Amino acid sequence: MRKIARNSQNLPLKRGTWSPEEDQKLIAYINRHGIRNWIEMPKAAGLLRSGKSCRLRWMNYLRPDIKRGNFSMEEVETILKLHEILGNRWSAIAAKLPGRTDNEIKNLWNTRLKKNYVKNNINTAAQAPKLQGTQTSTAEFKKRKLSENIDVPLPTAPKILKPEDSEGSPKLPISYFSSSFNLVNDLIINENQIIEENVGLLESNGEDCLWGPQFSTEGQTCRVEDYGDTCTVEMWVQELLHGV
DNA sequence: AACTCGGGCAACCGCGAGGTC
DNA sequence: CGACCTCGCGGTTGCCCGAGT
The missing domain is CATH 1.10.10.60 (Homeodomain-like)
Known part of the structure; x- marks a missing residue:
């Protein structure tokens, strides 16, 4: 049986495609505070995502210097x-x-x-x-x-x-x-x-x-x-x- | 129009490296 | 020196969408 991943508040983590709202939260948080700790970031940014997921989303999609x-x-x-x-x-x-x-x-x-x-x-x-x-x-x-x-x-x-x-x-x-x-x-x-x-x-x-x-x-x-x-x-x- | 199939891509998973205690 | 934590990487999965039937 697959274990359901949970965040530090023991809430089940959201998986799958990111919504525009989640993107906005992540961008806003990083713009305001920069990148320090990916593990703590989702909690601080109000996201039910793993730190890994946030990092991946930022690195592969949200970074301002990404050329699409x-x-x-x-x-x-x-x-x-x-x-x-x-x-x-x-x-x-x-x-x-x-x-x-x-x-x-x-x-x-x-x-x-x-x-x-x-x-x-x-x-x-x-x-x-x-x-x-x-x-x-x-x-x-x-x-x-x-x-x-x-x-x-x-x-x-x-x-x-x-x-x-x-x-x-x-x-x-x-x-x-x-x-x-x-x-x-x-x-x-x-x-x-x-x-x-x-x-x-x-x-x-x-x-x-x-x-x-x-x-x-x-x-x-x-x-x-x-x-x-x-x-x-x-x-x-x-x-x-x-x-x- | 409904269905199938395959390609493209975003996201996840597992692992290893490096840092800290 | 080992345990633990975080980060980054590469492989893989699974969803979405368009083309074909």
Whole structure:
């Protein structure tokens, strides 16, 4: 039997869709007092909701900086690129998309992008401009990061080359990365820092490096560039979004 | 018009991290 | 150091609505 959730006054908590009145109460309270304690907030604001529910409603819907409406091509493109690198780490992806929430991005992925992405990978794996390297679920990622006894091989990690390392390397194809390259690059750097912590840990324990020949992101994009005009990112995103 | 079905999205749940006592 | 509390995250559920029959 399901337990009925109750608030701190032992009143049964309301669940389901929020009414405009509840929204108003929450907004008014936060505007007046700010956010201090989500657990106490519903009581103080006169809402029969759990603190969690209030937080979710505010974060995903009521915040003034939420951008509503359809995702732009650029946003979708960014999500796809970041998902390649970060996997299902929606909050990290959302952090790079001002005004978009993790829930919104997660829903977009689950309802629209995922199936087309899978289909695309099956049908045109060779054409899709994919960044190779990590595509790791959060649970997997955390497990690896925190585990002191990693006994499974880590995926091949992209390595960021320092400027001096990249001498003679092909230049980045601007058409592919355009404005979001720095974004992707930043994230890869962050990921590498974490992965390198693991490697450092293992190496300091006298273990071998976990992955074989390292490669640069620049090397990867060169492969992308090899596809030339036959498959631009824009075309790919179109296909993911509209299946055309 | 009535019904079914599927997609989209808001909300809930469980879990883990981090802070405090 | 462990218990407890709060917060945040990702996975999942369930409702609503429009399209199709």
